[in-house]
Amino acid sequence: MNHRNIIVLAFLFIPAIFTGSVLAIAGNLSDGIRLGLLSLPGTWLLYLAIHKSHIAWKFAAILWWCIFWTDALLRSSSWFLFKSDNDAHFIIQAIANTTLQESMEFLQFHAWSLALGFMVTILLSLAYFFGIFNLLPKLWSKKTFKSKATRYSSIFLAVLALASYVIEPSLAQHPLFYWTDYFSKIQAFKDQIKSHKHVQEIWQKNADNNLLSSQQAYATQTHTLMITDSVTSQNLSVCGYERHTTPALEKYASSFQIFCNAYSPAASTISSLKMTLTEAEKSTQEQYASESMLAYAKAAGFKVYWISNQNDSYISSLFGSFVDEQVYVNHRSGRSSASLDGNLLPVYQKILKDPFPKKLIIVHFIGAHPNYQLRYPESFSKFTTETNDIVEQKLEQNDIGFWVQQQRNYYDNSIVYQDWLIDRFFKTFQNNDIAEFRSFIFVSDHGNEVGHEIDFAGHSPNTKAGYQVPLVIWYDGMKNKGVDVNKAINTADLDNSLMSLMGLHEKNEQYHSPDFLSQNYLFKPSADWPYWQ
Numbered sequence: 001m002n003h004r005n006i007i008v009l010a011f012l013f014i015p016a017i018f019t020g021s022v023l024a025i026a027g028n029l030s031d032g033i034r035l036g037l038l039s040l041p042g043t044w045l046l047y048l049a050i051h052k053s054h055i056a057w058k059f060a061a062i063l064w065w066c067i068f069w070t071d072a073l074l075r076s077s078s079w080f081l082f083k084s085d086n087d088a089h090f091i092i093q094a095i096a097n098t099t100l101q102e103s104m105e106f107l108q109f110h111a112w113s114l115a116l117g118f119m120v121t122i123l124l125s126l127a128y129f130f131g132i133f134n135l136l137p138k139l140w141s142k143k144t145f146k147s148k149a150t151r152y153s154s155i156f157l158a159v160l161a162l163a164s165y166v167i168e169p170s171l172a173q174h175p176l177f178y179w180t181d182y183f184s185k186i187q188a189f190k191d192q193i194k195s196h197k198h199v200q201e202i203w204q205k206n207a208d209n210n211l212l213s214s215q216q217a218y219a220t221q222t223h224t225l226m227i228t229d230s231v232t233s234q235n236l237s238v239c240g241y242e243r244h245t246t247p248a249l250e251k252y253a254s255s256f257q258i259f260c261n262a263y264s265p266a267a268s269t270i271s272s273l274k275m276t277l278t279e280a281e282k283s284t285q286e287q288y289a290s291e292s293m294l295a296y297a298k299a300a301g302f303k304v305y306w307i308s309n310q311n312d313s314y315i316s317s318l319f320g321s322f323v324d325e326q327v328y329v330n331h332r333s334g335r336s337s338a339s340l341d342g343n344l345l346p347v348y349q350k351i352l353k354d355p356f357p358k359k360l361i362i363v364h365f366i367g368a369h370p371n372y373q374l375r376y377p378e379s380f381s382k383f384t385t386e387t388n389d390i391v392e393q394k395l396e397q398n399d400i401g402f403w404v405q406q407q408r409n410y411y412d413n414s415i416v417y418q419d420w421l422i423d424r425f426f427k428t429f430q431n432n433d434i435a436e437f438r439s440f441i442f443v444s445d446h447g448n449e450v451g452h453e454i455d456f457a458g459h460s461p462n463t464k465a466g467y468q469v470p471l472v473i474w475y476d477g478m479k480n481k482g483v484d485v486n487k488a489i490n491t492a493d494l495d496n497s498l499m500s501l502m503g504l505h506e507k508n509e510q511y512h513s514p515d516f517l518s519q520n521y522l523f524k525p526s527a528d529w530p531y532w533q
Helices: 003-026 029-038 041-052 055-082 089-097 100-109 111-139 148-166 175-210 247-251 269-277 293-299 313-318 341-352 390-397 402-432 491-501
Strands: 211-213 221-228 257-263 303-308 325-328 358-364 437-444 468-475 482-484 504-506
Touching: 003 029, 003 041, 003 055, 003 111, 029 055, 029 148, 041 055, 041 111, 055 111, 055 175, 089 175, 100 111, 175 211, 175 293, 175 313, 221 341, 221 402, 221 491, 247 402, 269 313, 269 491, 293 303, 293 358, 293 491, 293 504, 303 341, 341 358, 341 402, 390 402, 402 437, 437 491, 468 491, 491 504
Parallel strands: 221 358, 221 437, 257 482, 303 325, 303 358
Antiparallel strands: 211 504, 257 468, 437 468
8 A cells, every 4th residue: 555545545534533532532432432433434425525526425525524523522522621421410400400691601601712622623624625625636546445455444444334333332322313312311301300399399298297206316316328339249258259359348247237138129220219218119110209218307307418429310300409418429421430439438528527416418329330340449450360269160160151250350349349438438437427326328229140140240130139239237226236148128118217217207107118127027028029030
């Protein structure tokens, strides 16, 4: 391939390289690569525009690349401005709630940056299209695309482009589908906000009417509820797992109540939280319950905090927007988020020092949510493909493939990190809070299947590991301590149990879920138990 051919090919592929690179450099490498591959058909349009020299082909090529470049710049702007994906809930929320005046103020504030970026883009675009349509034809020859290297490279890129249009996660990044879905998210968020505000009003009204406070309730109280994500107790060494994943919990075994046989009512986060924090039941989980533990806490004079490392617009609008104070440290949505749960620790410590007498603190982790390898620092890479222990041997015996075996290593490393976080948060809790009565609860919203029963890694409504979760409890004056691997717990009963710790009761509570802290607690799952069968 001579230098002339290299220049021709470089000119043709510059738009696709720019399209993918700008988003990748801004902060989203995976979507940048996908967008670059999706834009490749525009190279074929450029070829036709030069080869046939017809105004229609030139117009089609210019329109194609203007759409993709505008898309790339718009999607990169949130990374440059906020270090965040524009799918992040706070951006969706901001757009959904922004008035015309606020929009104008935003544009005025960033006017110079936007104007400079716009001018540079226009000038570069004009220079490129002038060169591609006026200068490049002079370098064009019939032999340009006849060399083997050129043909093979073109075929390879064509296959990649075709694959990007066939694979759904990649196709979803196409500007047409991406922005259609994006505006749908904004509208959906607006609708959710409207409905959630109505739901929250019902919660508060019922709590105000039905609350019964115990006369023995302490004047100063602090309760921490740590809700992690995708952690199954089947991978905790304190519960009998062969790998040493929970040294901290083993150290606290004589101080905590640790239940290894707890079950989430759902294998997904939103459904689980709705049944854990409200009176929603599994049979009606798609509907909104009329009562919530959060509302009872507020009615009783508790200041309720929601601090989260998850970026979910639905959860933030339903629960986060209801509490007195909400903090989010994760500015990227989806599985590719790399925000570590430890980032919540300084926020938690600050809240503990808040002198308000009665506090309920909800800490929402991203936990061991896929992608597992993004859920812990590199220093926690304890298990690798070279570990070759009894766990890997069992996976081999059960015909679990290499990819899932690797995911199990990542998953177990994330469990080690979760265990470390429990230790750090509990020490912070003990060292920074002086309330008369305190409680500390750690629970997972649901589990994950990582080669436990099938050759699969991820959320699993069809296997036991998708539901079996750990439940860790500590409170002042607690008598029953230790590790219980047998007693079955329904985590949907958590709201009543936490209300009991806060000294709160509701009228006609015998009709609601039981308190798993009581001596006569009985596990009463829904009629479709076991959920995974």
